[in-house]
Amino acid sequence: MALTLSVDTARSSLSATAEQISVVSRNIARVGDPDATRKTGRLVSGPGAGVSVAGIDRSYNPLLLNSYLNSNSNYQSQTAITTALDQIQSTVDETDLERSPAALIAKLNSALQSYSATPQNPAVAATVVSAAKDLATALNSASATVTNVRRQADSDIAASVDNINNLLSQFKDLNNQVVKGASQGGDITDVLDSRDAVLKQLSSEVGIRTVTRDNGDMAIYTDSGVTLFDKSPRQVAFQQTQDLSGGATGGAVYADGVPIAGTDHVMAISSGKLAGLVQVRDEIAPSYQSQLDEIARGLIETFAETDQSATPTLPPAAGLFTYAGGPGVPPSGSVMAGLAGSITVNKNADPTQGGNAELVRDGGISNPGNPAYTYNTTGAASYTDRIQALMSNIDAERTFDSSTQLPPSGSISSYAKGSVSWLEALRQSASSEADYRKTVADRATSALSQVTGVNLDEEMTNLLDLERTFQASSRLINTVDSMLSTLLQAVG
Amino acid sequence: MITTSFISTTSLSDETRRSIARIQASLVDAQKELSTGRHADVGVTLGASTGITVSMRQDLNHIQSIQDTNNIVLTRMQASQSALQTIADKAGVFLSALVGAQSTSSMPDTIAQEAQAGMQTLQEQLNSSLDGQFLFSGINSDVKPMDDFFSGTPSASRQSVTGAFTAKFGMSPDDPAVASISASDMQDFLDNEFSDLFSDANWANNWSAASDKAVTNRISRTEVAATSTTANDTAFRKLTQAYAMVSGLGFTNLNAATQQAVVQKATTLVGEATGGLTKVQSFLGVTQQRVTDTNDQIDAQIDFLTKSIGNLESVDPTTVTTQISTLTTQLEAAYSLTNRLNNLSLMDYLTPSS
Numbered sequence: 120m121a122l123t124l125s126v127d128t129a130r131s132s133l134s135a136t137a138e139q140i141s142v143v144s145r146n147i148a149r150v151g152d153p154d155a156t157r158k159t160g161r162l163v164s165g166p167g168a169g170v171s172v173a174g175i176d177r178s179y180n181p182l183l184l185n186s187y188l189n190s191n192s193n194y195q196s197q198t199a200i201t202t203a204l205d206q207i208q209s210t211v212d213e214t215d216l217e218r219s220p221a222a223l224i225a226k227l228n229s230a231l232q233s234y235s236a237t238p239q240n241p242a243v244a245a246t247v248v249s250a251a252k253d254l255a256t257a258l259n260s261a262s263a264t265v266t267n268v269r270r271q272a273d274s275d276i277a278a279s280v281d282n283i284n285n286l287l288s289q290f291k292d293l294n295n296q297v298v299k300g301a302s303q304g305g306d307i308t309d310v311l312d313s314r315d316a317v318l319k320q321l322s323s324e325v326g327i328r329t330v331t332r333d334n335g336d337m338a339i340y341t342d343s344g345v346t347l348f349d350k351s352p353r354q355v356a357f358q359q360t361q362d363l364s365g366g367a368t369g370g371a372v373y374a375d376g377v378p379i380a381g382t383d384h385v386m387a388i389s390s391g392k393l394a395g396l397v398q399v400r401d402e403i404a405p406s407y408q409s410q411l412d413e414i415a416r417g418l419i420e421t422f423a424e425t426d427q428s429a430t431p432t433l434p435p436a437a438g439l440f441t442y443a444g445g446p447g448v449p450p451s452g453s454v455m456a457g458l459a460g461s462i463t464v465n466k467n468a469d470p471t472q473g474g475n476a477e478l479v480r481d482g483g484i485s486n487p488g489n490p491a492y493t494y495n496t497t498g499a500a501s502y503t504d505r506i507q508a509l510m511s512n513i514d515a516e517r518t519f520d521s522s523t524q525l526p527p528s529g530s531i532s533s534y535a536k537g538s539v540s541w542l543e544a545l546r547q548s549a550s551s552e553a554d555y556r557k558t559v560a561d562r563a564t565s566a567l568s569q570v571t572g573v574n575l576d577e578e579m580t581n582l583l584d585l586e587r588t589f590q591a592s593s594r595l596i597n598t599v600d601s602m603l604s605t606l607l608q609a610v611g
Numbered sequence: 612m613i614t615t616s617f618i619s620t621t622s623l624s625d626e627t628r629r630s631i632a633r634i635q636a637s638l639v640d641a642q643k644e645l646s647t648g649r650h651a652d653v654g655v656t657l658g659a660s661t662g663i664t665v666s667m668r669q670d671l672n673h674i675q676s677i678q679d680t681n682n683i684v685l686t687r688m689q690a691s692q693s694a695l696q697t698i699a700d701k702a703g704v705f706l707s708a709l710v711g712a713q714s715t716s717s718m719p720d721t722i723a724q725e726a727q728a729g730m731q732t733l734q735e736q737l738n739s740s741l742d743g744q745f746l747f748s749g750i751n752s753d754v755k756p757m758d759d760f761f762s763g764t765p766s767a768s769r770q771s772v773t774g775a776f777t778a779k780f781g782m783s784p785d786d787p788a789v790a791s792i793s794a795s796d797m798q799d800f801l802d803n804e805f806s807d808l809f810s811d812a813n814w815a816n817n818w819s820a821a822s823d824k825a826v827t828n829r830i831s832r833t834e835v836a837a838t839s840t841t842a843n844d845t846a847f848r849k850l851t852q853a854y855a856m857v858s859g860l861g862f863t864n865l866n867a868a869t870q871q872a873v874v875q876k877a878t879t880l881v882g883e884a885t886g887g888l889t890k891v892q893s894f895l896g897v898t899q900q901r902v903t904d905t906n907d908q909i910d911a912q913i914d915f916l917t918k919s920i921g922n923l924e925s926v927d928p929t930t931v932t933t934q935i936s937t938l939t940t941q942l943e944a945a946y947s948l949t950n951r952l953n954n955l956s957l958m959d960y961l962t963p964s965s
Contacts, residue, residue, distance in 0.1 A: 150620050157619070214653050214664050214924065217672075225669035229676035236680035236828055239744050239752050500753035501744065501826045507835055532669055540662030547658030561629060565622045572619025576957040583961070 126599050131169025132592040135162060136585050138172040143582050146573045153564075154316035156571040158308050177308040178571045181331075187563040188318060192326035192342070192390035194560040197553040199275070199395030200403065204546045206268050207407055210261035211539050220261065220414050221535035223254040224513065228532070231510050234479065239500040244476035251439050252464045258415050262364075262459035265408045269363045272400040273370075276380075279324045279393050280357040280372060286324070287339075287352035290317045294337055294348075301335040311335075321347075325379075326390030343386045345374045357381075365457025366408060369400050403545065409523045410538040411459035415442070416449050417519065417531040418462065421512045423448045424485050424492045436485030436492060441465045446485045452518040452527075480506055627949045634945060638938045644926045645935065653924050664923045671916045677831065678909045681902050684828050684838045688899050691746045691840060692892060694736040699888045701732040702850055702881055709878045712870075719863045719870055726857035726877075730760055733850055737842045749822035749841035756821035756842040760855070771817040772859045775804045784861035794868040801856060801876045809852045818851065819843055831905040836898050846887025853880040 139160040149155035156177040163173040211219040217226070230250040234243045293314040300307035314337070321327055326342030339348040346353055353375035360369045371381030372393065378384045380397040388394045418440045426433040437445040443461040466472040468484045478484045482494030482505050495502040514530050521527040525537045640651035650656040657664065708725045734757040737747045744752040758766040765773070776784045779800050780792055807813065825837040856862075857877050862870065 153621055153625075208654060211654070214661065214668060215649065217668060219665065221665045222668060222672075225672040228669075229672050232673070232676040232680050232829060236683045237742065237744070240742075497751070497822070499750035499822055499824070501748075501750040503750070503827055507827065507829060510829060533666070536662045536666045536669065539665045540659045543654035543657060543661035544659035547655050550655050565626060568619050568622035568625065569617065570619075572621050574618060574623075575620045577617070579957045579961060 122599050122603060126596055128169035129592040129595040129599070131165075131171055133589060133596075135160070135170045135172050136589045136592065140582065140585050140589075142172075142175060143578050143585065146578050147575065150573045150575050150578075153568060153572075154312055154319065155573060156308070156312055156315075157573045174304075175306045175308050177311065179311070180567065180570050183563070183567040183570055184315060184318075185329075187560075187567045188322040188327060188329075189390070190556065190560040190563040191319065191322045192394075194553070194556040195323045195392040196326075196390045196395035196398070197549065197556050199272075199392050200399055201546070201549045201553045203268050203272060203399040203403065204542070204549055206271075207265060207404065208542065208546060210257075210264050210411075211542060218257065219535070219539050220254065220257055220411070221532060221539050223250070223257050224418075224532045224535055226250050227254055228510060228513050231479075231506055231513075235503045235506040235510070238480050238503050238506065241477055244479055245470050247479050248439075248464060248468055248470065248474075248476045252469070254418070255440060255462050255464050258411060258418075258459045258462050262408065262411050262457070265404050265411065266364045266460070269369070269400050269404045269408075272396045272404070273360055273363055276369075276372065276393060276396045276400065277357055277359045279396065280355050283321065283324050283347070283355045283393075284352070286317050286321045287348055287355070290314065290321070290339070290348055291352050293317060297335045297337075307335070322391065324391050325393045326388055341374060341379055341386075341388050342390055343379060343388050345377045345379050345386050345388075347374055363400075365460060366405055366412075366454075372397070406524050407538070407542060408459070409454045409456070409520065410525060410534075410541065412454050412456060413519045413523055413525075414531065414535050414538065415440075415459040415462040416455055417517060417534060419445075419448060419458075420451060420517060421515075421531050422509060424482055424494075426491050427482070427494055427496070428491050431491075433489075433491050437465065438482075438484045439465055439468055439479060441485075452520060454520040454523065479509075623952060624949075627945060627952065631942065631945045631949070634938055634942045638935065638942065641931055641935045641938060645928065645931045648926065648928065649924045650926055657923060660923065664920050667916050667920050667923075671913065671920070674832065674909045674912055674916075677829065678906055678913075680828065681830055681906050681909075684830065685899065685902050685906075687741055687744070687746060688838060688895050688902070690739065690741050692895055692899070694739045694746065695840075695888060695892050695895070698733055698736050698847075698850070699885065699892070701729050702885055702888065705729045705854070706878065706881045706885065709874050709881065712874050713878070719865075722874070723858055723862045726854045726862075727761065730851070730854035730858055733757075733847065733854065734759060737847060745821075746839060747821060747842040747847075749839065749843070750824045750826055751820060751822040752826065754820045756819050758818075758820075760859070767817045768855075769859065771808050771813065772805075772855055775808055776800075776860060779804055784859060786861070787864050789861040789864045790866050792865065792869055794866075794872040797865070797869045797872050798876070801873070805856060805860075806852070808855075809848050814843065814848055818848075830898075830902050831908070834901070834905070836901065838898055838902075840891050840895060844887065844891055846884045846891055849880045849887065850884035853877040853884065856880075 139162075142158050142160045146155075146158055156179055159176050159178075160172040161174045161176050162170050164170050214222075217223075227247070227250040230243075230247040234240075234247050237243050293310055296310045297307050297314060300310060318327070318329065318339075321339070325347075327347065328340045328342060328344075330338045330340070332338070336350075337348075338346070338350075340346055347355070354373075356373045358370040360367065363369060369381060371378045371384075373379065377386050379386055379388045380393055381401060419437050419442060422437075422439040423435045424438040425431065425435045435448045437448055440462055442449070442458055442463065444455075445465075449455045449458065465474070465484050467474045467487050468476055468478045470476050475487070478487065480495060480502060481498070483489065483492045485492055490496075494505040494508075513532060516528055516530060519525065519527050519529070519534055525534060525541060529537070643651045653664070654661050705725050708722050712719075712722050737757050738755050739746050740755075745755055748754055748756045758768060760766055760768055762769075773784060780789070780796070782788050808817070819842045821842040823841060823843050825841055826839040827835050828838045830836050830838070853876075856873055860873065862873060865873065
């Protein structure tokens with residue numbers, strides 16, 4: 120009978136509408152969740168038996184999600200680099216503060232110039248020594264800063280690896296639920312959302328690519344193609360290095376037994392925080408460290424004392440600047456790792472350590488007891504030849520290690536200046552690259568959110584529609600009911 | 612239920628939040644630039660060119676210190692010049708007394724006194740010091756170059772003169788018997804034994820503690836110049852010799868002919884010394900001029916470098932001010948937009964269904 124059929128249809132509509140309203144309320148509840156996608160009830164019309172909600176769909180766009188994952192990885196790697204560069208930049212600081220090694224070398228030169236005008240004045244000699252101490256201290260602390268940056272990067276790598284392992288095990292649970300839910304035909308939209316959220320977090324740590332299979336199962340590979348997850352999570356392993364001072368190399372990161380970062384390897388990852396941190400630890404910071412080491416070596420060489428005997432037999436000895444391996448002068452033209460950390464002002468010339476600052480004028484700082492290194496043989500108070508020679512040495516051409524990414528020949532002050540240029544050029548390009556990648560990542564975020572996210576107004580209008588449908592269906596039942604009762608009265 | 616012009620609620624609010632953050636960050640930078648007059652982050656703005664400003668600052672530092680030391684050096688040279696002038700003036704007075712003694716029979720006492728005064732002036736001036744540095748000691752600037760010739764306990768120089776005289780004539784210069792010394796004997800003594808007292812070795816042993824090596828200074832970035840003159844210069848030696856022969860050889864007691872021989876020898880020496888003094892003065896004068904010129908050049912270089920550093924590191928305050936006002940306007944617009952978007956909700960327009 121048609122009337123009872125109408126009531127059945129209206130009843131199915133009521134239950135379908137109720138279900139849809141529950142979907143709307145789920146959407147509204149998660150309006151502020153950036154990982155939530157918009158859910159819609161899929162309505163099907165049965166053959167003569169009204170409507171029903173066959174399943175819940177979610178607005179999902181794999182292309183936009185992938186572009187989000189890529190741009191996020193790229194942005195995170197660049198952020199790690201700019202953060203580290205900003206820390207390293209503290210060793211140079213603003214140019215007008217004149218605290219960079221380059222500026223302090225110029226100050227030492229000025230102090231020598233003043234001393235050459237009043238060589239009989241021990242107080243002025245002490246200012247030369249104190250300018251030299253400033254320079255040595257600046258190099259020590261710059262070297263410590265660089266080591267700190269590397270140590271920080273190393274422990275950040277460890278934290279990142281832990282996070283990756285953690286996310287992969289979360290991913291495993293969610294992926295299992297998806298596969299199970301898909302085979303049983305249940306509502307898996309929320310689980311899918313959570314799984315995507317884990318992917319987003321994972322993309323911050325390491326660049327990834329995903330492959331989805333028919334049953335909803337997903338496999339994750341690094342951007343270099345190493346398996347991170349396929350049915351089960353693969354172990355990502357990393358051993359932290361305790362002492363990274365003076366050019367020591369850090370450990371490599373392995374995924375599934377394959378090195379993905381920290382060594383030269385074809386499978387090396389190219390994006391994600393992990394890639395950025397490894398680049399800081401293994402390339403940027405060590406390059407800067409070796410430049411600092413070369414500045415230190417150049418200084419020791421510049422101020423070295425030679426045998427002044429008529430027939431020189433003794434090797435040059437470290438003068439005003441010395442180091443842990445003194446008094447021999449480090450071999451010319453090649454980096455001595457960690458030298459910037461151990462360079463000091465020779466205590467024989469340091470009045471605060473019982474030394475004699477006037478040895479700067481007279482020579483013999485390396486060994487005051489050995490007359491061979493004394494330049495001022497007559498002990499004249501206004502002897503300036505040694506001071507003049509030191510100033511000429513500062514301007515003199517010398518050879519630096521060619522592996523430090525700076526011109527291998529030039530004066531010590533131009534080399535130190537070159538190091539500032541190198542660092543700031545790197546910062547400039549890193550900072551504009553980071554700006555660019557941030558814009559791209561922002562775009563990708565909003566593109567993804569625009570397409571897959573929830574709009575409150577839209578949900579409200581949907582709610583109005585559903586309300587009307589509900590009212591209409593109720594009215595229909597009511598109408599059929601009154602028609603039937605009219606019929607029954609007529610019969611009665 | 613999906614529409615083409617769809618936008619999610621989170622992306623709507625995210626968008627305004629992001630743009631506000633971006634504008635605020637630029638505003639902080641612009642305000643810093645306005646207050647310091649320099650780029651907010653000079654390193655990032657200049658990149659590789661940062662090295663240029665660092666190097667210009669190095670240069671600036673260097674030439675400023677050269678200018679400072681040049682001023683010290685100049686003061687020292689001026690003091691030396693005035694000492695030299697005093698010596699030259701006194702030598703002039705002595706010379707005219709000597710010339711007078713040759714033509715007229717002036718009092719030998721006067722000439723002897725003149726010689727003593729001249730010797731004292733010479734030694735006093737050669738011993739002049741500045742800031743604890745003896746001007747005429749060369750690099751031995753902590754040592755007084757001259758011992759007092761007339762001091763109570765006879766100095767080494769006085770002893771050497773007396774000794775040579777006694778060895779030659781068998782009597783002390785104070786002995787009245789010196790009147791018997793003939794002019795030719797005196798001439799011989801002055802030319803040989805006495806003159807030998809002022810040889811390089813004897814001068815260094817008995818007279819002067821100065822070093823032959825003059826003080827040198829870097830007066831420009833590349834130029835190192837001798838900026839002092841030492842008491843060992845021949846001009847001073849000849850002048851000392853002339854003074855000593857008149858004041859240390861019992862001049863007043865000599866016979867007239869011998870006196871004339873001494874006067875003539877002294878006249879020659881003072882004449883030569885005066886010429887030498889002029890040379891020393893003009894040598895210092897040339898260096899003084901070079902230092903002054905260098906300082907003028909450095910002034911110009913400082914101007915240039917300061918300006919160039921400014922060009923690289925400074926921002927144009929007008930541009931920054933405009934930038935700030937633009938950013939402020941943008942920020943206000945963004946705020947009011949956020950406010951409106953928040954107020955704009957469909958909920959406010961929905962009436963509860965009856």
